[in-house]
Amino acid sequence: MDQTRDGLLITPQEPPKIDLTKHEKTFINGAKWFYWIAGLSLVNTAIHLARGNVTFVVGLGITQIVDGIAMAVKEGHAEISLIVNVVALIFNGLFAGIFALFGWFACRKHGWAFIVGMVLYMLDGLIFVPFGEWFSFSFHVFAFICIVAGYNALRKLNQAQASAPPIQQPM
Secondary structure, X not given: OXXXXXXXXXXXXOOOOOOHHHHHXXXXXHXXXXXXXXXXXXXXXXXXXXXXXXXXXOOOHHHHHHHHHHHHHHHHXXXXXXXXXXXXXXXXXXXHHHHHHHHHHHHOOOHHHHHHHHHHHHHHHHXXXXXXOHHHHHHHHHHHHHHHHHHHHHHXXXXXXXXXXXXXXXX
């Protein structure tokens, strides 16, 4: 009901409405970054195993370290090349799988998956600093910012859901 104060009409204030569709899209985009990181890390490994020279900057630095170690071991011991490749693939699959799991949990609105994934991804990005790989490091920062945006959107969605009036069930 409208009230007056000092002759002015005062309308009750509603809480500000948020664009749920926009936040839902931002949240999903942020969560899916974990899938991109995992997938492109495995693509980097496949390219390395095929002796290619291309690397995706969004991939994990730790998988590139594993690939480098495998390459160094194979140079000195060609007879165990297949075994070294399999071991490297297992380790890289494990690292990529962890990030895919972060994506899976993040897409299901588990905030902890965003947080743990962001921390590990930033630590992974620091791997590039001693090697002067600034483009890869910078892309890690960019992806981190996108993931943070997804996490913040999830928080806003959760706040909106918590402040929404309960839905009355028909009896």
